Amino acid sequence: MNGGVATLPHARRRENGPDGGPPVLAGRVVEFVRLARAQHFRVGIQEAKDALDVAARVDLLDQRQLRWGLRSLLCSNAADWARFDQFFDYFWLRPNRRKVALPLSADRFAPSASSTYASREAPPEARREKDGEDTLERVGASRRDVLTRSDFSLSQLNADTRELEQWIEQVARRMRKRLLRRYQIRASGHRLHLRRTVRRSLRYGGLPLDLILQERRRELPRLVLITDVSRSMNVYSYFFLRFARGIIDAFQDTEAFAFHTRLIHVTDTLKERDSHRLKEKLAWISAGWGGGTRIGESLQTFNHDYARRLVGSRTFVFIMSDGYDTGQPELLAQQVQQIKRRARRVIWLNPLLGREDYVPSAEGIRAVLPYLDLFAPAHSLESLMKIEDMLVRL
Amino acid sequence: MTAFADTDELCRRMEQAGYITENSLAVSLMLMSQLNRPLLVEGDAGVGKTEIAKALASAYGCELIRLQCYEGLDVNAAVYEWNYQRQLLAIKMQETEARSVADKERHVFGENYLLRRPLLQAISRPRSPVLLIDEVDRADEEFEAYLLEVLADYQISIPELGTIKATSIPYVLLTSNGTRELSDALRRRCLYHYIDYPDYNKELRIVLKHIPAIEERLAGQIVSFVQKLRKQELQKRPGTAETLDWAAALVKMDIASLDSNPAVIADTLVCLLKTRDDQAALPPTVTARLLAQSV
Numbered sequence: 001m002n003g004g005v006a007t008l009p010h011a012r013r014r015e016n017g018p019d020g021g022p023p024v025l026a027g028r029v030v031e032f033v034r035l036a037r038a039q040h041f042r043v044g045i046q047e048a049k050d051a052l053d054v055a056a057r058v059d060l061l062d063q064r065q066l067r068w069g070l071r072s073l074l075c076s077n078a079a080d081w082a083r084f085d086q087f088f089d090y091f092w093l094r095p096n097r098r099k100v101a102l103p104l105s106a107d108r109f110a111p112s113a114s115s116t117y118a119s120r121e122a123p124p125e126a127r128r129e130k131d132g133e134d135t136l137e138r139v140g141a142s143r144r145d146v147l148t149r150s151d152f153s154l155s156q157l158n159a160d161t162r163e164l165e166q167w168i169e170q171v172a173r174r175m176r177k178r179l180l181r182r183y184q185i186r187a188s189g190h191r192l193h194l195r196r197t198v199r200r201s202l203r204y205g206g207l208p209l210d211l212i213l214q215e216r217r218r219e220l221p222r223l224v225l226i227t228d229v230s231r232s233m234n235v236y237s238y239f240f241l242r243f244a245r246g247i248i249d250a251f252q253d254t255e256a257f258a259f260h261t262r263l264i265h266v267t268d269t270l271k272e273r274d275s276h277r278l279k280e281k282l283a284w285i286s287a288g289w290g291g292g293t294r295i296g297e298s299l300q301t302f303n304h305d306y307a308r309r310l311v312g313s314r315t316f317v318f319i320m321s322d323g324y325d326t327g328q329p330e331l332l333a334q335q336v337q338q339i340k341r342r343a344r345r346v347i348w349l350n351p352l353l354g355r356e357d358y359v360p361s362a363e364g365i366r367a368v369l370p371y372l373d374l375f376a377p378a379h380s381l382e383s384l385m386k387i388e389d390m391l392v393r394l
Numbered sequence: 395m396t397a398f399a400d401t402d403e404l405c406r407r408m409e410q411a412g413y414i415t416e417n418s419l420a421v422s423l424m425l426m427s428q429l430n431r432p433l434l435v436e437g438d439a440g441v442g443k444t445e446i447a448k449a450l451a452s453a454y455g456c457e458l459i460r461l462q463c464y465e466g467l468d469v470n471a472a473v474y475e476w477n478y479q480r481q482l483l484a485i486k487m488q489e490t491e492a493r494s495v496a497d498k499e500r501h502v503f504g505e506n507y508l509l510r511r512p513l514l515q516a517i518s519r520p521r522s523p524v525l526l527i528d529e530v531d532r533a534d535e536e537f538e539a540y541l542l543e544v545l546a547d548y549q550i551s552i553p554e555l556g557t558i559k560a561t562s563i564p565y566v567l568l569t570s571n572g573t574r575e576l577s578d579a580l581r582r583r584c585l586y587h588y589i590d591y592p593d594y595n596k597e598l599r600i601v602l603k604h605i606p607a608i609e610e611r612l613a614g615q616i617v618s619f620v621q622k623l624r625k626q627e628l629q630k631r632p633g634t635a636e637t638l639d640w641a642a643a644l645v646k647m648d649i650a651s652l653d654s655n656p657a658v659i660a661d662t663l664v665c666l667l668k669t670r671d672d673q674a675a676l677p678p679t680v681t682a683r684l685l686a687q688s689v
Contacts, residue, residue, distance in 0.1 A: 042582050050429055057428060058421070065401070068421040073429075076581035078436055081588040194478050198485075202499055206485035304629075313465075 029055045032091050033074070039087060042076045063092070167381050168239060172246025175388045221314050221344070222253040226302065228321030229285055230260040230293035236351040236379070240320045241282045243384065245270040255310055258285050259298035265306070293324055295364060296331035303338050311342040316391075320349045320378065323365035333367035340371040347374040349387065354379030404453065413442070413449030414592075414599050422587040423450060432545050432566035434530075434581065437589030440633015443569040447526035450565065457523040459564070461512040463533035469540065473550060475509045503554035513541075517548055517560035525564040529571055530580075542580050592634060594621055600634055601641050608645050615652040616641050619688035623666060628675065632666040640665035653689045656682065 033051045037043045050073055058065035067088050075081045196212040204210075225244045229237040237258075244256040248270050256267045266285060272278040299319075311317060317339050325332055340346045348368065352358045354377040369375060374390055377383045401420040408415040423446075426433040435443045451458035461472055481502045488498050510518065516525040530538065544550060548560035568584060570576060592600060594617055601613045620637045632640075643662050652659060660681060667673045 042578060044582060047582070050431075053429060054425060057425075059400075064417070065421055068418040069425055071418075072422040072425055072433070072585045072587055075586040075588070076434075076578075076584070077586070078588050081586065195476055198476065198478050198481050198502075199499065201482070202485060202495055202502070205489045206482050208482075 025055055026052055029070075032070070035091060036074050036087070041074045041080055041084075043074055047073060066092075168243045168384065169246030169249065171381065171384050171388065172243055173250045174385075175247070175250070175391065221251075221316050222310070222312070223247055223251055223255075223316050223318065224310055224343075225254065225256045225318045226263075226299070226320070227256065227258045228260070228293060228295065228319075229258045230324075232293065232324045233320075233322055233351070236320075236322075237285075238282060240349075240378070241266070241270065241285060245278070245282075255306070257302060257306075259293075259295070261292060261294045261297075263298040263301040292326035293321075294327045295321060295323070295325045296327040296329075296335055299335035299339065300331065303335055307339065307342060311339060313344055315343045316345045316347065317343045318347045318349060320351075322350055322352045323348075323362045323368075325362065325364035327364075329363040329367040332364045333371070336368040336371045345373040346371060347376070347387075347391070348372050349376055349378035351377065351379040353377035354383055407453035408449045409603075411449040411452035412603060413445055414596055414603060415449070416596070419446070419587060419589075422585055426567075426585055427565055429585070430563050432527075432568055432584045433587060434568045434570060434576075434584035435587050435589060436570050438591070438631060438633060439571055440635040441589045441591055442634050443589060444526065444528055447524050447567045450567070451524040454522075454524065454565070456521055457519065458526060459512050459516045459523050460526045460528060462528045463530050463537070465532055465534060467533045467537050469537075471511060472537065473511050473513045473544075474552060475511065476503070476554075477507045477509050481507050505555070508552075508555070513544055514550055514558070516564040516566075517544075517550065517562070518558065519562055519564070522562040523564050525566045527566065527568045530568045531570040531576060535577065538577055538580055542577070542583060545583060591624055591631070594618065597621070597634060597637060601637060604638050605641050605645060608641055609650065612644065612649070612651060613641065615688050616644065619652060619684055620666065622684045622688060623676075626676065626680075628667070628672045629669050630672060632668075636666050636668070651689065652685050656685065659685065 029051050030048065033043055033048045051070060054069040054073055055066060058069050067085070070088070071081070071084045075084050193212040197208050197210070200210045200212060201208045225240075225247065227237055227240045227244060229241075233240075241256075241258065244254075244266075248254045248256060248267060254267070255265070256270055257263055258266045264285075269281050269285070270278075272281060319336075336346065348365075350365070353375070374387075376387050376390060378387065401417055401424055404420045404423060405415045405417060408420070422433055425431070435446060437443055447458060447460070484502050484507070485498065488501070491498075512525070516523055527541070530541070533541075545566060548563055549557050551557045591597075597617045597620070598613055601608065601617060602610065605613075616637065620632055620640070624631045640662060643665050644659075647658065647662070649655060649659065660678060663676075663681065664673070667676065
């Protein structure tokens, strides 16, 4: 190929096209860039201008060069890269236009749950809740006490859910404050700020009499929440997801997952602003699909696809599950151990621990106990608040 | 700026420098220098991301400046630092001089006492160097934001000295392994190129290029085996670097073909499988089958 990327640019310039290239092509390129933006490629005005520039520089007789040039310019991650070719063919190769289906914008790492979930019918719990909203009126202190202590599984029968939800989110926010403050106190480390110390020492003829200390940069923990939404957890998972949402709101650096027989990434779903749609989505996710729980396999997916990116020395991993697993306990133990190896803390929240007669007898749970930093009940608001205390002490 | 007649010329020069380059990568590199935008290169570990920068520097005949990122990387290590020991000495020596404190201060915070770290070096060269910012995902978010600023304006502010403008715009290559998601802003600022594992022919060329002593038949078997190995369920798939290590090891051990001496060859597989889980995941029967298929 006589691909003249470097030699041709200026020869192609015309008076009417500021960025060179025949006007017809320029129009097509602009159209292509606009379509790319609609397909969620990260494209701004600068990229549009540069795209014209690229078109002017590549050898137009070689279709591959235009493809490669625009690919490099318009893609910004591996998922973009993988879907670009199909998108390019769709636009530039006319005969194929009907045959090739337009690639979906679905990001590999963030399944666009919004459209799917929103369109489904909300399960009964969500509807019941909406009816109950009007009956709730004022809240007294005593009533709050009752709500705080009551088991989540019971409150679903009453019309208390809305208040509970708000409190759950409050607890999440308080947790952030506590954790942050702890990091600040810890962060007042003593490191010499050399530049200022030297500058100050000038007046003493170079003797560093005034030591200027600097504080260590405080780092926020990252939280990863993995919620069991299988049938056995049915009554709790809705609240856990709500709790997860509160935490996502409070901590920027949070990722949430839900699993039953397989793992899905739900951070983006939980960021939904519209409260009604959020409710529908939460209810839909927490309704579960039945058919057993595969904690081990789900955590394996997590370790395989996400852990490398998300779990590090400042990561707290929360697993919220009752531990009833239809998979093999060895696999579960092995996966939790792997998480433990990377993460700062691994915390398992088990709603059943709140029951007086409960002993962790499920084989899976017993296998993972040695790898947990904290194994705590989470069946009521009160227990969630206690977790906060324990976390700060960990 | 060194201009190349076309991408083929760039490919040829990169190959001379020891890097087998695909045309599509050459186009990306071309655009990087012509649009003055950084190029973000992603891909699994061991596919040769860092090598691109080395080969590019050698193809352009310019200097390579490398900034290795890590958690906690700060401005002092990446951009500049004052030479405190020299400053202290200078202050001592000026003690008896009758100059004002302000004057002395100006002196010790002069260019002579400045230690230039990679980013500052890269923008203050007479000729454009290649600047490799390696594993940018390991640095913290704050550093990334700072980097973005430097890459947008190509100037650096030092409170004591003022703003230093670039004397030449470096060719900037960033690599990332995906330990952390990079910010949208940085991704948008950069051109992008994803490097996949090489196909059979390309990898064969790479092996022959880097290990001239190897026989073509053995090289073919090695590459074929590694390509098969990558299709297995592994935690860490072997990259090109591992292929080269393994090939070098086999050549050193005078092994002429993969069907001879299976026990020895099984021992050398540690060059390719670098975690215990992966070694456990491939029982001898499986490796034997893969070896048999590759011969």
